[in-house]
Amino acid sequence: MILFHVPGFRGNQTSLNPVGPGAEHIEFEFALIFWITVIVYCIVLIALVVYVVRRRHSLNIMPEPIRTTPESDRRARHAVGAAMVVTVLLVFTMLIGSFVSGHALGKMNRQSAYTIDVYGHQWWWEVHYPNDEPDKTVVTANEIHVPMGVPLRIHGTSRDVIHSFWAPNVQGKRDLMPGYDTDVMMQIDQPGRWRGQCAEYCGEQHAHMSFYMVAEPAQQFQQWLAQQAAASVSPSSPQVTRGQQVFLSHACVMCHTIRGTPAGSRVGPDLTHLASRSTIAAGVLPNTIGNLGGWILNAQSIKPGCRMPPNHMTGTELQDLLAYLETLK
Amino acid sequence: MITTTAIESTAELTEQERAQAARLEAVWREPTGFWGWFKAVHHTTIGKRYAVTAFGFFLLAGLLAGGMRLQLAFPEAHILSNDLYNQFFTMHGSTMMFLFAVPMMFEAMSVYLVPLMVGTRNIAFPRLNAYSYYLYLFGGLMFYVAFACNTGADRGWFSYVPLAGPDYGPGKRPDFWAQLITFTEVSGLAVAVETIVTVFKLRAPGMSLNRIPIFVWGQVVVAFMVIFSLPGVVLSSTMLLMDRTCNTQFFNPAAGGDVLLYQHLFWWFGHPEVYIIFIPGAAIISTIVTSFSRRHVFGYLVLVLSLVATGFMAFGLWVHHMFATGIPQIAESYFTAASMVIAIPTGAQVFCWIATIATGKVVLKTPMWWAIGFFFVFIMGGMTGMFVASVPVDLQVHDTYFVVAHFHYVLIGGAVFPLFGAITYWFPKVTGRMLNETLGQLTFWLFFIGFNITFFPMHLVGIRGMPRRVYTYQPNMGWTTLNQVESLGYVLLFLAVCVLLVNVSRSLRSGAIAGPNPWNAGTLEWATSSPPPQYNFLHLPTVNGREALWDAAPNQPIVAGLPDDARSFLITRTLDAEPEGRDEFPGPTIWPFLAAVATSIAFIGSIFTPWGITIGAIPVAITMIGWFWPERQPAQRRRAREIWQSE
Numbered sequence: 001m002i003l004f005h006v007p008g009f010r011g012n013q014t015s016l017n018p019v020g021p022g023a024e025h026i027e028f029e030f031a032l033i034f035w036i037t038v039i040v041y042c043i044v045l046i047a048l049v050v051y052v053v054r055r056r057h058s059l060n061i062m063p064e065p066i067r068t069t070p071e072s073d074r075r076a077r078h079a080v081g082a083a084m085v086v087t088v089l090l091v092f093t094m095l096i097g098s099f100v101s102g103h104a105l106g107k108m109n110r111q112s113a114y115t116i117d118v119y120g121h122q123w124w125w126e127v128h129y130p131n132d133e134p135d136k137t138v139v140t141a142n143e144i145h146v147p148m149g150v151p152l153r154i155h156g157t158s159r160d161v162i163h164s165f166w167a168p169n170v171q172g173k174r175d176l177m178p179g180y181d182t183d184v185m186m187q188i189d190q191p192g193r194w195r196g197q198c199a200e201y202c203g204e205q206h207a208h209m210s211f212y213m214v215a216e217p218a219q220q221f222q223q224w225l226a227q228q229a230a231a232s233v234s235p236s237s238p239q240v241t242r243g244q245q246v247f248l249s250h251a252c253v254m255c256h257t258i259r260g261t262p263a264g265s266r267v268g269p270d271l272t273h274l275a276s277r278s279t280i281a282a283g284v285l286p287n288t289i290g291n292l293g294g295w296i297l298n299a300q301s302i303k304p305g306c307r308m309p310p311n312h313m314t315g316t317e318l319q320d321l322l323a324y325l326e327t328l329k
Numbered sequence: 330m331i332t333t334t335a336i337e338s339t340a341e342l343t344e345q346e347r348a349q350a351a352r353l354e355a356v357w358r359e360p361t362g363f364w365g366w367f368k369a370v371h372h373t374t375i376g377k378r379y380a381v382t383a384f385g386f387f388l389l390a391g392l393l394a395g396g397m398r399l400q401l402a403f404p405e406a407h408i409l410s411n412d413l414y415n416q417f418f419t420m421h422g423s424t425m426m427f428l429f430a431v432p433m434m435f436e437a438m439s440v441y442l443v444p445l446m447v448g449t450r451n452i453a454f455p456r457l458n459a460y461s462y463y464l465y466l467f468g469g470l471m472f473y474v475a476f477a478c479n480t481g482a483d484r485g486w487f488s489y490v491p492l493a494g495p496d497y498g499p500g501k502r503p504d505f506w507a508q509l510i511t512f513t514e515v516s517g518l519a520v521a522v523e524t525i526v527t528v529f530k531l532r533a534p535g536m537s538l539n540r541i542p543i544f545v546w547g548q549v550v551v552a553f554m555v556i557f558s559l560p561g562v563v564l565s566s567t568m569l570l571m572d573r574t575c576n577t578q579f580f581n582p583a584a585g586g587d588v589l590l591y592q593h594l595f596w597w598f599g600h601p602e603v604y605i606i607f608i609p610g611a612a613i614i615s616t617i618v619t620s621f622s623r624r625h626v627f628g629y630l631v632l633v634l635s636l637v638a639t640g641f642m643a644f645g646l647w648v649h650h651m652f653a654t655g656i657p658q659i660a661e662s663y664f665t666a667a668s669m670v671i672a673i674p675t676g677a678q679v680f681c682w683i684a685t686i687a688t689g690k691v692v693l694k695t696p697m698w699w700a701i702g703f704f705f706v707f708i709m710g711g712m713t714g715m716f717v718a719s720v721p722v723d724l725q726v727h728d729t730y731f732v733v734a735h736f737h738y739v740l741i742g743g744a745v746f747p748l749f750g751a752i753t754y755w756f757p758k759v760t761g762r763m764l765n766e767t768l769g770q771l772t773f774w775l776f777f778i779g780f781n782i783t784f785f786p787m788h789l790v791g792i793r794g795m796p797r798r799v800y801t802y803q804p805n806m807g808w809t810t811l812n813q814v815e816s817l818g819y820v821l822l823f824l825a826v827c828v829l830l831v832n833v834s835r836s837l838r839s840g841a842i843a844g845p846n847p848w849n850a851g852t853l854e855w856a857t858s859s860p861p862p863q864y865n866f867l868h869l870p871t872v873n874g875r876e877a878l879w880d881a882a883p884n885q886p887i888v889a890g891l892p893d894d895a896r897s898f899l900i901t902r903t904l905d906a907e908p909e910g911r912d913e914f915p916g917p918t919i920w921p922f923l924a925a926v927a928t929s930i931a932f933i934g935s936i937f938t939p940w941g942i943t944i945g946a947i948p949v950a951i952t953m954i955g956w957f958w959p960e961r962q963p964a965q966r967r968r969a970r971e972i973w974q975s976e
Contacts, residue, residue, distance in 0.1 A: 195794075
């Protein structure tokens with residue numbers, strides 16, 4: 001039934017290129033419905049065209065209406081009856097297929113699952129890796145590293161409006177709603193960076209609210225987790241120390257956390273390990289010095305309407321700040 | 330023996346009939362002059378206004394779509410700002426749903442055609458009808474004036490909370506949206522009541538329930554659906570407005586409110602809405618297929634029951650718009666089943682239409698081309714509907730361009746194709762002139778090809794992961810080429826509508842004279858001259874079969890004995906349409922217009938202060954008193970009226 005290895009559908013944000021059991025079950029049902037409906041569509045429209053051509057009246061006037069009787073319609077009645085029977089059977093086939101896929105999705109193992117918390121924000125994703133020891137809880141944003149081949153329980157809610165968490169190669173979408181907690185099971189069996197995007201209209205920058213699910217072997221994942229759990233490194237050079245001061249004395253500190261410093265606000269993304277992430281602004285730009293500098297000075301020109309205000313600082317201050325942020329591996 | 334003799338058109342008028350026509354003309358004449366425009370109450374006048382206004386909004390929303398297609402033709406484009414784009418798609422969706430589709434497919438069609446098709450002289454409650462039109466017009470004007478003042482709605486045509494709530498929807502944008510809903514609801518509900526009463530009590534003698542034209546059946550089903558579904562959105566949009574203006578907390582989770590409640594209320598209306606738009610389309614297809622296959626429609630009973638069944642089932646699937654919210658699995662199963670099973674009545678209708686074609690004589694005039702286009706487009710939409718009905722698949726395609734493609738195939742296929750067919754089909758009745766056949770077919774082909782170029786690639790781009798309602802996308806996503814193809818398709822759609830407008834304006838001036846029944850069709854609206862006089866029929870007709878004109882007996886009787894010195898009409902029984910009594914329609918008056926102005930002031934005022942409704946109710950009450958103030962009647966007429974009412 002895997003019919004969709006069409007080149008156009010091989011991307012890293014495509015429901016027909018499944019990399020885990022969730023998306024695979026769905027692709028099965030997709031293919032079932034696809035083939036049934038394509039065949040039915042072709043038969044119905046061929047029948048229509050054939051009859052229009054055969055029964056076409058070539059005169060340019062409206063002829064007198066035909067008189068019909070129950071007898072003259074008998075064949076048509078049988079044909080319509082048969083078509084209805086087939087329709088009902090096909091509808092129920094698709095229905096059962098849908099129940100089977102839904103059941104398979106519901107059966108995914110909840111007990112042994114690894115839990116990750118995802119919180120939707122206008123317009124970025126806050127990600128927590130809960131730990132029994134609270135100080136080892138990892139907080140990051142927009143890049144969700146996960147261990148490969150392990151069932152995952154994504155537990156989500158929203159901090160403001162409704163968002164929808166959707167990484168199509170992995171699993172169907174799930175709305176994150178304020179006031180509701182939701183769990184969705186998933187698993188990724190192929191290593192890679194699988195892109196996802198908010199799928200529920202959430203305001204000005206709905207278009208720029210993407211994330212990556214980074215699947216890696218369990219050991220590599222554990223290393224990453226341990227590294228993320230650590231506090232930020234202390235400044236090692238005068239420039240970096242000045243950069244930290246810039247961070248702490250400007251508006252940055254009003255919204256962001258850098259663990260290991262006094263900055264502890266939870267309004268914006270946690271920046272403790274900013275330099276270890278490959279994109280900024282929820283997947284809008286690659287995480288390079290130039291992009292980061294532009295983003296800090298005037299995020300509004302890149303992502304109009306986002307919560308990050310323009311920041312006024314001198315060239316040196318910016319250079320120092322960037323040097324500091326670069327050290328936050 | 331089937332006779333197609335039109336009841337009055339072929340016969341020369343006798344001296345006596347001419348005198349009768351003059352008397353009816355004097356009684357039914359619509360007032361003229363500037364103020365006369367605001368006093369008109371005849372259903373053909375109001376129906377035409379509904380149609381022209383709704384078409385105007387269709388053009389506006391179509392232009393907005395052009396802006397969106399331009400913006401999306403290039404990745405990370407800055408042709409529209411994100412703020413403007415969000416207003417564009419919200420205005421486009423809200424306009425198409427609330428100001429075009431429902432007012433056109435239900436209100437305009439029902440108001441203009443239903444009284445003619447059931448053979449009466451006006452719609453029931455004609456003053457309410459005028460009132461409903463002005464409210465609709467004022468609501469639409471308010472919405473676009475707000476848009477022109479940079480206060481256009483920007484929270485989507487559904488305005489989910491909390492995005493549209495007081496905390497995340499600053500300014501007045503969502504308030505204008507909420508009040509637009511109020512305006513269009515009041516007008517929709519009014520027309521629903523008029524339609525039901527007209528069809529149940531005002532039918533021509535002989536038009537028993539099993540002889541009502543399918544088009545009229547469709548409009549009755551829709552009228553009931555409007556009455557049962559609109560209260561849902563009345564409630565949700567009013568609660569939203571109260572959350573925003575009176576500090577209620579219906580939808581504020583921090584205060585114990587519930588964001589999901591809004592979605593349930595909205596989709597309780599929102600899903601039937603889709604069928605409110607499609608059922609008139611299906612009913613139009615039944616009409617066109619009948620007339621252009623030259624036979625009684627195959628499976629009348631199946632078609633009518635399918636419409637009724639669709640109307641009922643439409644209320645059982647609203648949750649399929651909310652599958653992604655994570656509802657319990659048992660509920661998912663139920664709503665999946667309901668969403669798929671509704672394909673069965675629709676399938677039955679398709680098979681009956683094909684059977685009609687297969688056993689008829691098909692005449693390929695423009696309306697029939699639109700019907701054939703309908704099959705290609707709408708059935709495709711129905712097929713993709715199976716994908717979105719299945720919960721697992723829906724979780725992947727929901728809120729992506731796949732769904733955008735799906736519902737444009739369903740709604741343009743199910744409503745706009747039939748509508749364009751209906752325009753070519755009934756244009757001669759409304760104006761007395763034919764549309765040009767060549768230009769008509771050119772419109773069809775441009776539209777059909779342009780439509781598929783625009784919307785088919787949306788399926789693909791949706792499967793490739795493009796979500797809806799994004800104002801732009803990144804260049805490396807693999808969406809660029811498909812989006813550019815879609816934008817090119819828009820150009821063809823734009824040209825198609827231009828050709829249609831040229832055709833209409835040329836035909837209005839110099840089209841061929843149509844005569845009463847240019848298509849030699851069977852329903853009663855073709856039994857009177859084109860355009861119909863303001864009393865509709867010189868002789869009120871009686872009916873002898875499902876296609877009144879095709880089945881008319883050689884000496885089909887007419888209704889006699891109604892006084893022609895008043896706006897009198899015949900009341901018939903609901904089931905068998907046997908005469909039951911008579912009554913008089915009210916005449917033209919300015920009061921519905923004034924009442925609509927007063928109501929609009931109250932509605933718009935309530936955007937700015939909760940006192941708007943309280944204080945605004947006073948002028949509404951005054952105008953309503955003026956409206957219902959009893960009129961002095963000559964003693965003789967009053968006595969006569971008392972006599973028939975006591976009979």
